[in-house]
Amino acid sequence: MLQRTSYLTKRYGDSDGHTLAVYERDGGYQQAKRALQMDRAALIDEMKAANIRGRGGAGFPMGVKWSFMPWPPKPEKPHYLVINADEGEPGTFKDRTIMEKNPHSIVEGCIIGCFGIGAHAAYIYVRDELHLAKARLWEAIAEAKKKGYLGDKPFGIDYPVEVYVHTGAGAYICGEETSLLNSLEGKRGEPRLKPPFPAQAGAFGMPSTVNNLETIAIVPTALAMGGDNFSKLSAIHNLKDGGARLFGVSGHVNKPGIYECAVGLTLRELIYDLGGGVKGGELLAVIPGGSSCPILRAEEIVKAPDPKSPLHPYDGKSVLDVPLGVDTFRSLGTMLGTCCAIVLSDLADPVLAFHNLLQFYRHESCGQCTPCREGSAWLFRILDRIVQGEAEVAELDRLSEIASNIMGNTICAFGEGTAMPTLGFLLKFRRELEEFIVTKGKSGTRRLAL
Numbered sequence: 001m002l003q004r005t006s007y008l009t010k011r012y013g014d015s016d017g018h019t020l021a022v023y024e025r026d027g028g029y030q031q032a033k034r035a036l037q038m039d040r041a042a043l044i045d046e047m048k049a050a051n052i053r054g055r056g057g058a059g060f061p062m063g064v065k066w067s068f069m070p071w072p073p074k075p076e077k078p079h080y081l082v083i084n085a086d087e088g089e090p091g092t093f094k095d096r097t098i099m100e101k102n103p104h105s106i107v108e109g110c111i112i113g114c115f116g117i118g119a120h121a122a123y124i125y126v127r128d129e130l131h132l133a134k135a136r137l138w139e140a141i142a143e144a145k146k147k148g149y150l151g152d153k154p155f156g157i158d159y160p161v162e163v164y165v166h167t168g169a170g171a172y173i174c175g176e177e178t179s180l181l182n183s184l185e186g187k188r189g190e191p192r193l194k195p196p197f198p199a200q201a202g203a204f205g206m207p208s209t210v211n212n213l214e215t216i217a218i219v220p221t222a223l224a225m226g227g228d229n230f231s232k233l234s235a236i237h238n239l240k241d242g243g244a245r246l247f248g249v250s251g252h253v254n255k256p257g258i259y260e261c262a263v264g265l266t267l268r269e270l271i272y273d274l275g276g277g278v279k280g281g282e283l284l285a286v287i288p289g290g291s292s293c294p295i296l297r298a299e300e301i302v303k304a305p306d307p308k309s310p311l312h313p314y315d316g317k318s319v320l321d322v323p324l325g326v327d328t329f330r331s332l333g334t335m336l337g338t339c340c341a342i343v344l345s346d347l348a349d350p351v352l353a354f355h356n357l358l359q360f361y362r363h364e365s366c367g368q369c370t371p372c373r374e375g376s377a378w379l380f381r382i383l384d385r386i387v388q389g390e391a392e393v394a395e396l397d398r399l400s401e402i403a404s405n406i407m408g409n410t411i412c413a414f415g416e417g418t419a420m421p422t423l424g425f426l427l428k429f430r431r432e433l434e435e436f437i438v439t440k441g442k443s444g445t446r447r448l449a450l
């Protein structure tokens with residue numbers, strides 16, 4: 001159901017929308033002040049009722065994550081809130097817009113989040129190359145500090161809160177929460193083994209909560225509305241996937257961009273109503289939520305899926321009409337991820353798109369785990385030989401074998417992030433891959449890369 005909202009995006013078109021004056025005009029910082037005077041358990045209950053599913057990709061319930069923090073905090077073990085604004089997932093560009101156009105919602109979310117988890121400091125981890133985003137965050141923090149909303153006594157209340165921006169050099173792996181923590185500590189950006197989970201030993205070895213930037217930016221809205229009311233915005237409220245969120249669409253669509261809507265928007269509405277439809281040609285396939293999510297072919301999404309199919313147990317509707325939700329998309333054999341869809345037109349060559357994707361994963365593997373380091377490079381080498389016209393059809397099975405051996409054999413989910421799209425492309429585009437190999441890429445006229 002298409003229901004546009006403007007909680008985070010209201011001031012996106014306003015050239016002063018990022019300033020404190022404009023944020024306060026719209027009621028900004030009232031929820032931070034209110035939260036600091038609330039009972040902590042009541043605040044967490046509101047967040048749980050809001051059913052905010054983490055916007056970083058895994059969709060973990062945000063209020064539940066906050067409740068994992070040890071309580072009460074021990075003086076020798078300070079708690080930290082860490083905000084993940086690395087946003088390296090191909091096709092995902094929503095957090096950047098919040099930092100550039102609505103940075104005070106992040107600062108306010110940080111104050112509420114710090115109080116909720118018993119922290120006095122929040123670190124926002126952002127890519128160094130995002131110059132405007134960094135500048136806007138720094139400016140917002142300085143404005144809030146000057147006004148007395150941050151510091152020793154925010155709003156005159158005895159609960160010190162500081163917010164820091166920490167820049168990273170730009171590595172996809174540093175978006176994985178434990179690599180991010182290592183990078184924050186000045187160490188090499190490599191994932192840590194879990195357990196211990198960040199709530200036990202996170203930043204600087206202290207109990208920490210890592211939240212995606214959009215997850216934290218929507219907190220003031222959820223608190224202002226009340227958890228229940230916020231959750232009920234969603235058309236799939238019964239699946240505990242609440243509220244409104246930013247949906248992205250890019251690739252071969254007429255109007256790529258970020259659109260804020262109530263949760264429950266369908267893929268059809270995202271691609272055709274908001275994205276303006278497929279640009280050049282017809283719909284070939286969609287990667288629903290960032291490049292790590294297995295691809296869906298047009299044939300399987302325009303028709304009602306077969307309820308008996310193990311791939312598509314979701315009953316009754318065309319996939320295009322399935323509400324975009326964490327659980328609904330899991331039941332389709334793919335993932336919602338960051339909720340930023342990449343659309344491929346049938347003028348595109350899926351083999352070249354696959355090649356492009358594997359080049360990314362080969363480049364971004366941190367190299368710590370052998371199956372991922374060797375596997376991602378091996379996958380790319382085979383795809384490269386396919387594209388060069390040097391491979392044989394039998395090597396497609398080798399791709400599948402390598403990907404399957406990466407899955408589950410790495411410290412972090414980067415392994416799955418590489419293997420799942422690989423297995424998805426092999427399953428959905430086997431015919432095109434075989435044709436490409438046999439004809440050495442000369443059969444098709446499709447040459448538009450992703």
Ligand SMILES: Cc1cc2nc3c(=O)[nH]c(=O)nc-3n(C[C@H](O)[C@H](O)[C@H](O)COP(=O)(O)O)c2cc1C
Nearest residue numbers: 054055056084086087088175176177211212215413
């Ligand atoms: C390879 C990899 C890259 C990731 N990149 C990001 C990222 O850029 N931003 C993000 O918020 N989460 C990213 N995540 C997910 C984080 O590990 C973590 O789940 C998330 O920050 C938690 O926040 P949330 O619960 O609010 O979604 C990544 C995970 C993996 C495995």
